[in-house]
Amino acid sequence: MIRLICVGLLVTLVAATWKDNGEVCFGARDNKFGKFILKQTGKFQGIELKHSAGFVSCVMLNTHNFPTRWGCGRRPKYISLVISSEQNGFLFPNTLDTKFHEGGKFQEIPGFTPNSSVVAFSNFVNPMRVVEGDEIRVWYGEDFFDSTESDNMGTSCAIVRTFVQ
Numbered sequence: 001m002i003r004l005i006c007v008g009l010l011v012t013l014v015a016a017t018w019k020d021n022g023e024v025c026f027g028a029r030d031n032k033f034g035k036f037i038l039k040q041t042g043k044f045q046g047i048e049l050k051h052s053a054g055f056v057s058c059v060m061l062n063t064h065n066f067p068t069r070w071g072c073g074r075r076p077k078y079i080s081l082v083i084s085s086e087q088n089g090f091l092f093p094n095t096l097d098t099k100f101h102e103g104g105k106f107q108e109i110p111g112f113t114p115n116s117s118v119v120a121f122s123n124f125v126n127p128m129r130v131v132e133g134d135e136i137r138v139w140y141g142e143d144f145f146d147s148t149e150s151d152n153m154g155t156s157c158a159i160v161r162t163f164v165q
Contacts, residue, residue: 018048021160026138028056028152033084034138036160043127046163047083047092048120049138056080056140056154069156071106071114078106079114080141083121088137088144091128092121105141105148122163130164 024034038044055067058080066073071080083092093107112119130136138158142149 017165018161018163021136021162023052023157024049024138024160025054025155025157026056026140027143027155028058028140029143029149031143032140032155033143034157035086035135036138038130038132038134038136038162038164040162040164041130041132042164044091044130044162044164045124045127046120046122047136048118048161048163049081049158050118050161051116051156052159053157054155056156057152058142058148059151060153067154068114070112070116070119073114075106076114078108079112079116079119080106081119082139082141082144084137084139084144085128086135086137089128091136092123094121094123094125105145107141119158136162 019039021036021039024036026032026034051069055069056071057067058072059074061067071078081093082090084090093109138160140152142152
């Protein structure tokens with residue numbers, strides 16, 4: 001019983017530090033990243049994106065490739081997202097819990113697929129220090145790396161929450 005109370009208290013304390021950052025939309029090509037401004041100062045330890053509209057794809061849609069929220073229909077195990085700083089420094093996903101494919105353009109992260117309703121990244125080991133007002137960018141992976149994006153299509157939108165302590 002005490003254990004459950006402690007866990008509930010921990011969840012309550014952790015939830016209190018998450019901040020809403022509004023809706024962000026990102027395209028699949030031509031440097032069409034989405035961006036938002038951080039509302040906190042501290043260590044940037046996590047980000048959550050909850051799909052709100054649209055789709056992205058790594059190739060033109062056809063019977064073998066379908067639209068996804070975060071990836072590519074012909075790669076059902078991988079998402080294709082990069083969270084960066086305004087200078088395009090790579091922030092998330094972190095390398096500790098992610099298997100990167102095709103030079104980082106696609107990521108295999110336990111619990112997430114290209115059509116998950118929510119995607120979340122964390123880095124509690126070596127988080128970046130941020131300041132309120134910093135611009136954070138949300139990219140489709142191939143667009144971030146400027147690689148094989150000419151046949152990409154779509155725009156996906158998400159409600160963003162950040163965890164900064």
